[in-house]
Amino acid sequence: DVKVTQSSRYLVKRTGEKVFLECVQDMDHENMFWYRQDPGLGLRLIYFSYDVKMKEKGDIPEGYSVSREKKERFSLILESASTNQTSMYLCASSASGEASYEQYFGPGTRLTVT
Amino acid sequence: QKEVEQNSGPLSVPEGAIASLNCTYSDRVSQSFFWYRQYSGKSPELIMSIYSNGDKEDGRFTAQLNKASQYVSLLIRDSQPSDSATYLCAVNNKNTGNQFYFGTGTSLTVIP
Numbered sequence: 364d365v366k367v368t369q370s371s372r373y374l375v376k377r378t379g380e381k382v383f384l385e386c387v388q389d390m391d392h393e394n395m396f397w398y399r400q401d402p403g404l405g406l407r408l409i410y411f412s413y414d415v416k417m418k419e420k421g422d423i424p425e426g427y428s429v430s431r432e433k434k435e436r437f438s439l440i441l442e443s444a445s446t447n448q449t450s451m452y453l454c455a456s457s458a459s460g461e462a463s464y465e466q467y468f469g470p471g472t473r474l475t476v477t
Numbered sequence: 478q479k480e481v482e483q484n485s486g487p488l489s490v491p492e493g494a495i496a497s498l499n500c501t502y503s504d505r506v507s508q509s510f511f512w513y514r515q516y517s518g519k520s521p522e523l524i525m526s527i528y529s530n531g532d533k534e535d536g537r538f539t540a541q542l543n544k545a546s547q548y549v550s551l552l553i554r555d556s557q558p559s560d561s562a563t564y565l566c567a568v569n570n571k572n573t574g575n576q577f578y579f580g581t582g583t584s585l586t587v588i589p
Contacts, residue, residue: 394575405581406521406565413575421576453520457575464509464569466577468520 366390367469369454375475382441384472386454393459395437396466397421397429399450406453412437413459444476480504481568483580491588496553498583500566503547509569510542510549514562515582521565525551556587 370385386395396411398421408421410429418429426448430438437456441448451473455466481502490496498512509528513521527533527540527549539552549568553560563582570578 396577403581406579408576411576459575464575464577465511465523465526466567467523468513471520 367454367456367467369452369469369472371472372470373473373475375477376441376444377477378445380441380444380476382444382474382476384439384441384452384454384474386437386439386456386469387435388437388454388456388467388469389435390456390458390467391434392456393434394457394466395431396455396457397427397437397439398453398455399423399448400453400471401450409439444474446476448474449476450474480570480578481566481580483564483566483583485581486584487586488583489586489588490556492556492558494556494587496556496560496585496587498551498553498564498566498585499548500550500568500580501548502566502568502578504568504570504578505544505547507547507568507570510540511567511569511577512538512540512549512551513565513567514560515565516562553585556585558587558589561586 367388397409398406412431428440454469457466512525515521525540537554541550565582566580567577
């Protein structure tokens with residue numbers, strides 16, 4: 364079974380704090396993704412990575428950065444948290460290849476910024 | 478125009494009936510299609526993937542793909558209350574590599 368874990372299920376931070384969200388997958392997947400999910404807006408891609416030290420911007424990268432120093436770990440960083448970053452954050456991973464695009468999600472981190 | 482569109486619902490069906498969920502997509506070069514189930518407060522769970530035209534069956538679930546009409550559907554036979562969830566359609570665009578485009582989901586309620 365594919366297993367994707369996230370460092371926290373719930374997190375409360377104050378405005379202006381630097382926030383780290385960590386994601387680890389155990390299936391040796393090349394690709395990893397960070398999404399946020401908000402009511403009525405669906406899943407929106409923040410950043411993704413095809414390989415170690417590689418990163419690509421998604422649809423809403425502003426206010427976020429990422430780090431991928433090891434293949435199994437992909438971190439999302441909120442440089443200076445703001446209330447509009449209150450959301451559910453979901454990490455996903457997938458293998459590479461013609462027929463291996465299936466993405467598997469972690470349990471999510473519900474972040475509240477006050 | 479959104480890449481992937483779904484009727485947000487809510488869709489209500491009685492227990493034992495067939496639930497039909499639909500999804501349309503805008504990019505003709507899309508090549509891989511997925512259905513995820515998401516229970517309230519939980520993360521999406523992959524339930525079906527389909528890559529070629531026609532039907533694909535897995536237990537009570539059938540995915541149907543029609544690339545000419547640019548739609549993909551999910552049928553749930555013998556619906557159970559435990560099927561009550563939001564169903565997300567996702568499409569992979571080969572021009573953007575491994576990036577997915579998700580619909581906003583259809584909320585399904587199965588009434589006992």
